[in-house]
Amino acid sequence: MAAHKLTRSTHRSTELPNLVWHHAGTPRHSLGYRVSHRAVSVVAMVLVAALTFVGTAAAAVWTDMSGTVKSQGVKSIVQDGKDDTENTLIDPYANEPIDILLIGQDTREGSGNTAVGGAADDTQGLHNSDTTMVLQIAADRSYINLVSIPRDSMVDVPSCTTSNGEIAAQYYVRFNSIFANAYATGGDLASAASCTLSAVNSLTGMDIKNFMVVDFAGLVKMIDAIGGVDICVPVDTQDDTTQLDLKRGIHHLDGTQATQYARMRKGTGTDGSDIMRTTRQQYLIKRLVKTALSKNYFTQTSQLYQLAKAAIQSVQMSESLADVTALAGLAMSLKDFDTSRLYSQTVPIEADPLNPQATVVWASTADAMWAKLREHKSLVETSTSSSSSSDGSSSGSTDGSSDGSSDGSGTSDGTDSSGSSSSSDGSSTSGTDSGTDGSTYDAATNTITKADGTLIDADTNGIIDPETGAITDPDTGQFMGLANRYIEVTYCPGIS
Numbered sequence: 001m002a003a004h005k006l007t008r009s010t011h012r013s014t015e016l017p018n019l020v021w022h023h024a025g026t027p028r029h030s031l032g033y034r035v036s037h038r039a040v041s042v043v044a045m046v047l048v049a050a051l052t053f054v055g056t057a058a059a060a061v062w063t064d065m066s067g068t069v070k071s072q073g074v075k076s077i078v079q080d081g082k083d084d085t086e087n088t089l090i091d092p093y094a095n096e097p098i099d100i101l102l103i104g105q106d107t108r109e110g111s112g113n114t115a116v117g118g119a120a121d122d123t124q125g126l127h128n129s130d131t132t133m134v135l136q137i138a139a140d141r142s143y144i145n146l147v148s149i150p151r152d153s154m155v156d157v158p159s160c161t162t163s164n165g166e167i168a169a170q171y172y173v174r175f176n177s178i179f180a181n182a183y184a185t186g187g188d189l190a191s192a193a194s195c196t197l198s199a200v201n202s203l204t205g206m207d208i209k210n211f212m213v214v215d216f217a218g219l220v221k222m223i224d225a226i227g228g229v230d231i232c233v234p235v236d237t238q239d240d241t242t243q244l245d246l247k248r249g250i251h252h253l254d255g256t257q258a259t260q261y262a263r264m265r266k267g268t269g270t271d272g273s274d275i276m277r278t279t280r281q282q283y284l285i286k287r288l289v290k291t292a293l294s295k296n297y298f299t300q301t302s303q304l305y306q307l308a309k310a311a312i313q314s315v316q317m318s319e320s321l322a323d324v325t326a327l328a329g330l331a332m333s334l335k336d337f338d339t340s341r342l343y344s345q346t347v348p349i350e351a352d353p354l355n356p357q358a359t360v361v362w363a364s365t366a367d368a369m370w371a372k373l374r375e376h377k378s379l380v381e382t383s384t385s386s387s388s389s390s391d392g393s394s395s396g397s398t399d400g401s402s403d404g405s406s407d408g409s410g411t412s413d414g415t416d417s418s419g420s421s422s423s424s425d426g427s428s429t430s431g432t433d434s435g436t437d438g439s440t441y442d443a444a445t446n447t448i449t450k451a452d453g454t455l456i457d458a459d460t461n462g463i464i465d466p467e468t469g470a471i472t473d474p475d476t477g478q479f480m481g482l483a484n485r486y487i488e489v490t491y492c493p494g495i496s
Helices: 042-055 059-071 111-117 177-186 189-204 216-225 255-263 274-293 301-313 324-334 366-374 484-491
Strands: 031-033 076-078 098-107 127-137 144-148 154-157 160-162 165-167 170-174 210-214 229-233 237-239 244-246 249-253 315-318 342-346 349-351 360-362 432-434 440-442 447-449 455-457 470-472 479-482
Touching (some): 059 301, 076 160, 127 177, 144 274, 144 366, 154 189, 154 360, 165 177, 177 189, 189 366, 216 255, 216 301, 229 255, 229 274, 244 255, 249 255, 255 274, 274 342
Parallel strands (some): 098 210
Antiparallel strands (some): 098 127, 160 165, 210 315, 229 249, 237 244, 349 360, 432 440, 447 455
16 A cells, blocks of 8 residues: 555544554554754764763763763653653663664754755755654664665655644655654754654554654764774765765765765766665665774773764754663663674655656555564564575575565665675675576675576565665665675675
């Protein structure tokens, strides 16, 4: 069912009649929070800032950091008249999954934001959200799911409460208009973030209680604080808007360059769509997390303390996260996290029948993907072995089941989830396997090459563009993600 098709409900008119997750039984309400700060790499910010506490636990530092964390806490705007009984601190030791909504704000307020986004007259007063992702940290911390929601998705959203009154339920609207319209109505980021969170919970059937918002300037500061980030560029890339000029290969980017890499949409090597841009953003997040976790938190305490403060001051967090002890606990639970198990993808989509050149709707497989998050399952199974089947598909399941089936909603980051064991640097410990139909599985890149030369991502069964590494859905042709292992092994073998 396309996301914009409606079935009238018997509930009161202020609630959304029908949403994509209509089979789910989780609450259709959620909490929003008062915020004052773009979230392409907020995942890395959280991990970097929290992990730093492990190496900077001196009393004076702890007190100072505690004050910084609390100052970034935000108050909730309760939705649907519900009592605020859920805005409590996370317990990192409770053996429960942690869900966070990541919102990237496109604003030109402040010199740091205008330096990255520009200061044209038509951007003044701008408060948009071009990046929204759902982050799920597994209860046992064995994996992280990361799902991007395209800004041009046409969706139905429930009514919501802002700081300046109610916004009625809306039908067939662009997803990113939720944030902008709520800001315009409520006059603050509290309203914008609250309505976005409420909509995401309604659309997915999840019950996310935590969220973070970060802008251009915050992303630049965090990346600079960790000394920049190495990325693999599979094709020569030039973009006049962001002033990027990157040749194929490994590049070390500073904060401004990395942020522009995440923003770029119209340069060479791209198709001009926001959907393709989200695949690059997912890849940047993985590289940032890997860089952050590579730091020695016990011998680089001075550098990392400054990093922690820069990260925390660049992002606003819900009160359920704004506690130094809770973050330190989360840090300890994630300090040995294997970044190859950060599974990312874009919501399965298809062209919008009413406006196929400009907007998209969620595909029928979207709910199966969200079901994995509702049921706290990895987007991709974590078996240590698989083989190519006779039709060239991977025998590994993408939903954690044992039947080896795939619904096409698995990871799109090319990480090592099935196919072979791999070392910490991503290199494979096995070679290739051949199928009876002439297809060949390459464990190093986690790809299947069919007899006709078509390159397949073993995790998603999506089709890989050999030049760019972009993965597309074989049914809809829409972008699913980026084959990280493929591009790094093929074009950047020296990247660590």
